[in-house]
Amino acid sequence: MEHRIEKIKKQLHSQSYKLTPQREATVRVLLENEEDHLSAEDVYLLVKEKAPEIGLATVYRTLELLSELKVVDKINFGDGVSRFDLRKEGATHFHHHLVCIECGSVAEIEEDLLGEVESQVENQWGFEVKDHRLTFHGICKSCQKQTVAATTTTHMEQ
Amino acid sequence: MEHRIEKIKKQLHSQSYKLTPQREATVRVLLENEEDHLSAEDVYLLVKEKAPEIGLATVYRTLELLSELKVVDKINFGDGVSRFDLRKEGATHFHHHLVCIECGSVAEIEEDLLGEVESQVENQWGFEVKDHRLTFHGICKSCQKQTVAATTTTHMEQ
DNA sequence: GGGTTATTTATAATTGTTATAATTAATAGA
DNA sequence: TCTATTAATTATAACAATTATAAATAACCC
Ligand SMILES: [Mn+2]
Ligand SMILES: [Mn+2]
Ligand SMILES: [Zn+2]
Ligand SMILES: [Zn+2]
Numbered sequence: 614m615e616h617r618i619e620k621i622k623k624q625l626h627s628q629s630y631k632l633t634p635q636r637e638a639t640v641r642v643l644l645e646n647e648e649d650h651l652s653a654e655d656v657y658l659l660v661k662e663k664a665p666e667i668g669l670a671t672v673y674r675t676l677e678l679l680s681e682l683k684v685v686d687k688i689n690f691g692d693g694v695s696r697f698d699l700r701k702e703g704a705t706h707f708h709h710h711l712v713c714i715e716c717g718s719v720a721e722i723e724e725d726l727l728g729e730v731e732s733q734v735e736n737q738w739g740f741e742v743k744d745h746r747l748t749f750h751g752i753c754k755s756c757q758k759q760t761v762a763a764t765t766t767t768h769m770e771q
Numbered sequence: 772m773e774h775r776i777e778k779i780k781k782q783l784h785s786q787s788y789k790l791t792p793q794r795e796a797t798v799r800v801l802l803e804n805e806e807d808h809l810s811a812e813d814v815y816l817l818v819k820e821k822a823p824e825i826g827l828a829t830v831y832r833t834l835e836l837l838s839e840l841k842v843v844d845k846i847n848f849g850d851g852v853s854r855f856d857l858r859k860e861g862a863t864h865f866h867h868h869l870v871c872i873e874c875g876s877v878a879e880i881e882e883d884l885l886g887e888v889e890s891q892v893e894n895q896w897g898f899e900v901k902d903h904r905l906t907f908h909g910i911c912k913s914c915q916k917q918t919v920a921a922t923t924t925t926h927m928e929q
Numbered sequence: 930g931g932g933t934t935a936t937t938t939a940t941a942a943t944t945g946t947t948a949t950a951a952t953t954a955a956t957a958g959a
Numbered sequence: 960t961c962t963a964t965t966a967a968t969t970a971t972a973a974c975a976a977t978t979a980t981a982a983a984t985a986a987c988c989c
Binding site: 788789791794826827828832851 | 935936937938939940945946
């Protein structure tokens, strides 16, 4: 944890930004909830617990800054809000997501998987790929089980 | 064109929705601007040209309805607005996008490309893939040329 | 036709996000 | 250390995209 804070601090300093207490509190919230996909409002409420005097605008500006520095990625799952996702430690690419259309759960894939596809895009379309966003929509493992269970039961009606 | 309208009309009827004049005008605008990625506001202004009495809320509701029927896909490129993208004629999957970080252009890839990756996801993660969203961010062909041209010129400084 | 339901319009309300002005904190030089 | 300058934050207003509401209109069914 401290190690990753330190790293982010250096990234800020390298662009002559400071890690202010408010920014640090925000980063800590992101680290403590790394598996989640928090909206700006979510982050704001969590930061407020440890630094009640923080303003919403500061959270927005901090998240924007962290996006520019590629510390976090801003993503959108189709509900009306932007969500903020920390880059994994040492990751060279943005990770992928599995969104369940039954239960709404969001799982992550850290493996790249797109090497082949990206060189194909570079060769056939002449597009120089710098980054990607990949989301699969479908049925998660546990929702699949539930469907099977429901269909094998005789009490399907209602 | 008429052929595709007819097809969409049937899709609506199959769920007992009607193709009202307002809905038809909206669909026509989408068909006439298939290569673009229009926001709801964009669509509204274009529909207004051929049916000036239409209301903004109707456009929003129509786009929402078409999304549910999978006639259009609602996408988000990170600016604050949702954009609406017609499914290509006969397409079984949502097409991919190449977004240029220099000039902002958006190109499309209709080829699937993800067959391998998706079976890997199904096998290794046990996730049943129903749909996908894939966007590459990078430098488009013409912006690459410009960069090369600029660096080979001796007058680089402004 | 008369009653019912679906759809649209006009408009108000809501929500996520950004801009503004005043205040506070950090920084650097005298 | 005092002072001037700049960076960052707070509180709040403004904005823009989207959704909800109520009244009007159109389509449908008996
Ligand atoms: Mn994630
Ligand atoms: Mn497209
Ligand atoms: Zn699920
Ligand atoms: Zn370009």
